[in-house]
Amino acid sequence: MIANRRHHPASLLFKIGSIIRNSLFIFLILFVFQAGSNSTLVVYGRYAFIAYISWSIVSAMLNWLTTTYALDDQGFYLRHGIFSKTEQAIPFSKVQNINRHTSFFHRILRLTSISFETGIAGDDASVKFDVTTKKEASQLEAIVQQQKDIINTENPTILDETKDFSVAKPTVFIKKTTNERILHFQPTRRDLLKASMTSFSFLLLIPLLGSVFYNISEFINLDERLEYVGASILSSPWLIAIAVTVLVVASFTFGIIHSFIKYGKYEISSDSQRIYIKKGIFSEASFSIAKERVQAIEITQTFTKRILGLAEVKLISAGSLSLDSEELNINSLYPFLPVDQAYALVSELLPGYRIQMDMQRLPRRSLWIRILKPSWIWLIATAILFYFKPKFLSIEETWWIGSSILLILIVLSRVLDFLHTRYCLNEELIQLKNGGFTSTLFVTKREKIVEVEMSQNRIQRACGLSSLQTVTRARPIHTSYLEDVPDQLVVTFHHWYRGRSNEVQLESTK
Incomplete structure (x- = not known):
């Protein structure tokens, strides 16, 4: 050839x-x-x-x-x-x-x-x-x-x-006969504006200016000039307001331009066999994967995205998703999709991955186990704060205030993890959702799971709970966890996973 x-x-x-x-x-x-x-x-x-x-x-x-x-x-x-x-x-x-x-x-x-x-x-x-x-x-x-x-x-x-x-x-x-590509998604101006706000790209301007100033100051002394300009601005409230306004407008403008350059020509399309993702204006990158090669779907929501009703859908595959040292992150089906649109897009691209909205929650006893579980991070941080007893803004009680805030965040994260953790077994599909401030929904087929592990400590055994771990072939290996689930789910999952042997045997005879 x-x-x-x-x-x-x-x-x-x-x-x-x-x-x-x-x-x-x-x-x-x-x-x-x-x-x-x-x-x-x-x-x-x-x-x-x-x-x-x-x-x-x-x-x-x-x-x-x-x-x-x-x-x-x-x-x-x-x-x-x-x-x-x-x-x-x-x-x-x-x-x-x-x-x-x-x-x-x-x-x-x-x-x-x-x-x-x-x-x-x-x-x-x-x-x-x-x-x-x-x-x-x-x-x-x-x-x-x-x-x-x-x-x-x-x-x-x-x-x-x-x-x-x-x-x-x-x-x-x-x-x-050539398969015609179907265009599923192109970001609008509103989508790009949401992307710039959600990604906090407008905050990149300040460290960028600091880096430029540091590099220039190596050759030209700018300290005296900046001190003069700073003193002039601080001398007048109007100049302070104007400087702050200019900086805010410049930061948001920079964020919008950065998002437009990164996601301006983002396209998601597919044909009957493959999925195609393309992005970039000055530097273009594209990615294509056979639908049968998709090992799993991962839908992630950060705390900010959850407030705005957005989500990021990733395709998990066994192949690498980068060229040389540059990470393309091209496996993401646009990081700022509305949740409903994200679920619909998954169904359009991969009809075999049907996301079920009705999922099982954890029993209430799982919440108490998570809250009462000792936190080594909090214990170590509290010991360090107590030993050094730092003073923030001349506040004597800084160490226990910081310890209390950290404890509240840890407890809140565990409560959110309990509320977000859900699961669903549906014929050949499994859905696992967990996470605190950032939640992740993992969806894969039974035939894609190469290893499972079921564990149980003494406290879980007394409460009739267990932990479940699944391993999916990817680069790197993808591992999903589901902790403090009822023992009944473990038994059901065991029988459900045994059906994989029939599917693997059928695949090998093709």
């Missing part, structure tokens, strides 16, 4: 640029800030720096020359290594997610990057093309998806990892 070839030549340019960017701070220290120094440490440091940069650039060039890839109708074939050659064969059937990221520099050169994430653990868990043309990225994505469809409809053949790389077998493409 695609014969043995090297990566795009611009990837070498990006690599050298990354080396220079990461070494810029050391360069400024050795050659700018210490330009007139004849210290032995500085002199040898310069030689070592030049040697390091030279070797890094040569190594990058050799890596580009010796790194190749190829494709056929079964998978990727990768070869890399300067002195020690390494060959890999990654079948298409292992691909979980497809991530695309177009940074600002990618857009200038009309390039992009694409990553095919697998459920394999380790450093070789993905096939990455850090720099490639948009045409080639679309071609690679189409090939992978088309071959995965063929593999899923036919008996897959065994991938030969010792195969010769020099010749690529021709492939006969099977024409299939």
Whole structure:
């Protein structure tokens, strides 16, 4: 399909640029800030720096020359290594997610990057093309998806990892009717305004200005000028009011602009087989996942979002959701969805995940166990406050006031956790909800749960309660907890989970 070839030549340019960017701070220290120094440490440091940069650039060039890839109708074939050659064969059937990221520099050169994430653990868990043309990225994505469809409809053949790389077998493409994408969500201006308020992005302006001031003050003395400006403003109530108004307006404007840049082109769409998420204006990122690869759904509400009736829906999968060191967080179905719309969107994208509103609550005895459970955080914090006895605003009783406030917050969090904790078993689905100031609703299928654990301490045994833990395959492994549930639920869950053996057996015979 695609014969043995090297990566795009611009990837070498990006690599050298990354080396220079990461070494810029050391360069400024050795050659700018210490330009007139004849210290032995500085002199040898310069030689070592030049040697390091030279070797890094040569190594990058050799890596580009010796790194190749190829494709056929079964998978990727990768070869890399300067002195020690390494060959890999990654079948298409292992691909979980497809991530695309177009940074600002990618857009200038009309390039992009694409990553095919697998459920394999380790450093070789993905096939990455850090720099490639948009045409080639679309071609690679189409090939992978088309071959995965063929593999899923036919008996897959065994991938030969010792195969010769020099010749690529021709492939006969099977024409299939293309599935039209359905656009499910695009944020409106009102949604973007809610996002800027809920995310508190307007608070980013003050630390940003502080960072800029700190960096500039390293070269230019601004303290005297700022003291003069500050004294002038404080001398007049009108100037104070104007300065506060300007700062508030600038902060909210900055927050709105930040939210618009981050979520302005957010799109959620799907076809019959995959879910597609796209975001970003200056730096674009996209994510696609096969619906059958979704391991679970997680709906989270922070305290602020609960007040505004918003929620964040995340797709949990076995593949990685990041490119290089940059976390894309692209698995989120828009972090600021109204609750009703979030539930409806889950049903539209994944009809197999039917969220039940009627869920079982915990018995009242669970509340008393949670309230009376000792809090090590409160005990340690109280001991530290009592020992140092700090004085806040010259208040002598600061230590016990702080201890009391912390105790109230802990008790309130446990009460909220009791009120939020609910559960539901429905045929092949399980729903677990818990959390104090931040609540999380976890929904998955029985066949996706790979491990369960049921425990019971002495106090729980006396009250007829137990704890339940489920493990779902993801990266990293996703663990859900449900504490102080009735013993009857544990028995019911045990019988319910035993039905998984039939589902797994049916899957293996396909």
